[in-house]
Amino acid sequence: MRKARLGQMYLRLTAVYGPQQWWPAATSFEVIVGAYLTQNTSWKGVERSIQNLAAHGSLTIDGVRGLPDEELRQLIRPSGFMVRKAAALKAFVTLLDREYRGSLSQLAAEQPETARVKLLALPGVGPETADAILLYALGHPAMVVDEYLRRIVTRHRLLPAKATYSEIQALAIDALNESYPEGDRNAIVQHYNEFHALVVMVGKTHCGPTPKCDGCPLAEFLPISGPFLK
């Protein structure tokens, strides 16, 4: 079964890489800023942008709200797409102000499905960013699907190349659900958190645009052998 295979791959990644502890000490808002800024960009640039905002005293909801567009753009410049991302961050704060009294806690208290719909309606928020915010900032059990997970499941022939975001997400949810059926809500969130972090780890190391299967902890799970895989 495909979900069982993916579940075993998760166990293997855990054994090899160990706990990743993503976004451990950040505020929820900082996590959200990171989720926006990291889109199609290296984390290095995001760190600089975050640092710029912090140094400017603007790494808060009030800070972003009070920042002129052009100023916000310059602060987040290192993470690219500054015009788009500045507008997107502003739009997020506006949603917070208009529907959640400017409070992340209020948004976190919203039904997860409803919050997801609201987030997806925002500019600059697609399914991955929405799920990353739900999981890492709001504490909901949202499975994050990124390009690495897409490559992993398609290259391992767990799903066809044209698999959609929701199809990949469903497979990953089934895999973890089967591996950890007894988990309570908090345990599920921890597993989703760790799963995505491990996917990024193995992805960065072995599953880029050109696969590097030598030494990959998941190589033994390949259907036949590596070289033919694109």
Added chain:
DNA sequence: ATCCAGGTGC
């Protein structure tokens, strides 16, 4: 010089 990174939108 070219590739590409924890995608999104037209």
Added chain:
DNA sequence: GCACCTGGAT
């Protein structure tokens, strides 16, 4: 399917 911005790596 492709443009979008920037900075580090190949």
